[in-house]
Amino acid sequence: MNQPAAPITQDVMTIPRKLPEGGKVNLVGLTRPQLREALIAAGTPEKQAKMRVGQIWQWIYHWGVRDFAQMTNLAKEYRALLAEHFEVSVPEIVSRQVSMDGTRKYLLRIAGGHEVEAVYIPEETRGTLCISSQVGCTLTCSFCHTGTQKLVRNLTAGEIVGQVMVARDDLGEWPEPGAPKDETRLVSNVVLMGMGEPLYNFENVRDAMQVVMDGEGISLSRRRITLSTSGVVPEIARTAEEIGCLLAVSFHATTDAVRNTLVPVNKKWNIETLLGALREYPRLSNSERITFEYVMLKGVNDSDDDARRLVKLIRGIPAKINLIPFNEWPGAPYERSDWERIEAFADIVYKAGYASPIRTPRGEDIMAACGQLKSATERARKSRAEIAAEAGLN
Numbered sequence: 001m002n003q004p005a006a007p008i009t010q011d012v013m014t015i016p017r018k019l020p021e022g023g024k025v026n027l028v029g030l031t032r033p034q035l036r037e038a039l040i041a042a043g044t045p046e047k048q049a050k051m052r053v054g055q056i057w058q059w060i061y062h063w064g065v066r067d068f069a070q071m072t073n074l075a076k077e078y079r080a081l082l083a084e085h086f087e088v089s090v091p092e093i094v095s096r097q098v099s100m101d102g103t104r105k106y107l108l109r110i111a112g113g114h115e116v117e118a119v120y121i122p123e124e125t126r127g128t129l130c131i132s133s134q135v136g137c138t139l140t141c142s143f144c145h146t147g148t149q150k151l152v153r154n155l156t157a158g159e160i161v162g163q164v165m166v167a168r169d170d171l172g173e174w175p176e177p178g179a180p181k182d183e184t185r186l187v188s189n190v191v192l193m194g195m196g197e198p199l200y201n202f203e204n205v206r207d208a209m210q211v212v213m214d215g216e217g218i219s220l221s222r223r224r225i226t227l228s229t230s231g232v233v234p235e236i237a238r239t240a241e242e243i244g245c246l247l248a249v250s251f252h253a254t255t256d257a258v259r260n261t262l263v264p265v266n267k268k269w270n271i272e273t274l275l276g277a278l279r280e281y282p283r284l285s286n287s288e289r290i291t292f293e294y295v296m297l298k299g300v301n302d303s304d305d306d307a308r309r310l311v312k313l314i315r316g317i318p319a320k321i322n323l324i325p326f327n328e329w330p331g332a333p334y335e336r337s338d339w340e341r342i343e344a345f346a347d348i349v350y351k352a353g354y355a356s357p358i359r360t361p362r363g364e365d366i367m368a369a370c371g372q373l374k375s376a377t378e379r380a381r382k383s384r385a386e387i388a389a390e391a392g393l394n
Contacts, residue, residue: 024087027060028165029158031207032214042085044078052078054216060088061217064165064174090162091116096170099365106166110135110159114152116195118163120171126188127171131163133205134196139230141250141263143295143326143334154201160208164190164218190220192227193248197265199232199239206242222246228293233269236277240284247281248291248322249274253301254309262301275313282318289318295326296337296345307348320355 025038035056036049044052055073059065066088068079091108094115098104104120116132135152137144164187168174171186190212192198198205209225212218225245229236239247253259259266266274278290292314296302310321323346326336337345342358349356 024085026089026158027056027086028088028090029156029161029204029208029211031157031210032057034207038086043081056082057214058216061211061214062175062219063177064168066090089158090165090169091159093166093170104167104170106163106170108163108166110155110162112153116155116159116163118167118194120167120187122186127186128189128191129164129167129187130191130193131160132194132196133160133192133198133201137196138200139197139263139265141230141252142261143252143297143332151196154204155196157204157207157211160204161211161218163194164212168218188220189224189226191248192225197230197232198227199229199235202235202238206239209243209245223287226291230263230265231269231274232265233273233277236281237284240281240287244285244287246287246291247278247285248293249278250295251292251310252295252297254306254313258301262295262297271313275317279317289320292319292321293324294321295324296342297326298335298337298341300334302337302341302345304344304348307345311349311352311354314354320357321349323349323356323358325358 027035027038030038032053036053039052039056040046040049052074056071059071065071068074068082068086068088071079071082074082091110094107094109096104096106102122106118106120107115108118109115114135116135118132119130121128121130132155134154136150138151167187173186175182192205205227209222209227212220212225213222222244223246225243226248227239227243227245228248228250229239230250236247239245250263251259252262253266254271256266256270259271269277281287281290292310294301294310314321323342325339325342326332326334328334328336346356346358
């Protein structure tokens with residue numbers, strides 16, 4: 001009996017975004033050159049534009065101010081001009097859930113009434129914010145809950161930066177004027193590992209990260225930002241050159257046959273092609289190493305042979321392997337590997353000279369763990385049989 005083919009990845013590079021006609025321009029997410037152009041178009045004298053960009057930038061991204069009236073080092077008339085043409089707006093929190101382990105999951109509403117999720121994970125030495133780059137996802141990876149909903153659209157740069165700002169709002173992280181300087185960072189790391197494939201929305205992700213990395217605002221170093229891709233090979237070198245952040249790859253299999261089912265984009269850019277691009281990345285981006293993400297699926301990709309093949313495949317690439325116990329979701333066609341199996345796999349990788357941490361599942365009780373994110377508006381449940389058929393498992 002023929003097995004059904006795995007779902008084919010939609011051939012989508014960008015989904016055009018319809019902006020509201022007329023209306024005020026949102027300043028959040030504009031790069032410095034874009035902000036300068038917008039201010040000049042609204043009547044700011046060109047000679048003043050650079051100074052105005054610096055002042056407004058600091059108000060929005062250092063102090064977290066959303067109201068032009070509070071930007072007190074600007075003349076009253078100029079504040080009125082800004083309020084007439086612009087707004088400083090971030091996604092709206094629809095719901096906020098806090099897990100027993102302190103993980104926070106935000107359901108956020110963006111333009112058009114769409115919703116995305118972002119997750120904040122507090123740890124002893126850092127706080128990691130996992131943000132989304134698309135509403136839904138085009139990739140249909142068979143183990144991922146997010147992949148069971150269709151791609152709706154790309155997020156704008158402002159909607160990506162806005163997720164960081166919303167988390168800082170919720171955590172009370174903006175500095176207070178006059179208060180002693182506090183160097184503690186609650187959001188110390190950002191990972192583009194939420195909903196969507198960041199490299200199918202490259203320009204918006206790049207612009208958003210330029211804003212987040214800017215030293216006069218949110219000021220996160222590029223080494224504190226990790227972009228996770230399923231392997232969109234043509235954009236990997238661009239990521240190194242134009243963003244320069246750390247890179248993580250959703251690898252998950254050691255043969256093309258298995259990866260074609262788990263990560264269907266592998267049919268376009270197979271393991272050999274992907275690894276070729278990854279070998280160049282640390283040199284191009286001046287990164288220390290690449291993280292290989294590997295979800296542990298019982299009886300699918302968790303054998304000793306898989307571990308040995310994995311080590312052989314990545315030889316020569318500065319790397320760490322993140323082993324992710326599968327986070328189950330309603331109707332999931334897979335099961336989590338047994339703990340002993342995960343440890344045996346990790347041991348083989350470790351003995352070959354690679355760090356192989358087993359990621360502790362966080363926020364499972366609020367469906368905030370890896371692969372579980374899915375906007376509430378898109379939660380139409382498929383039956384287990386339908387999902388298994390699409391994954392080629394029947």
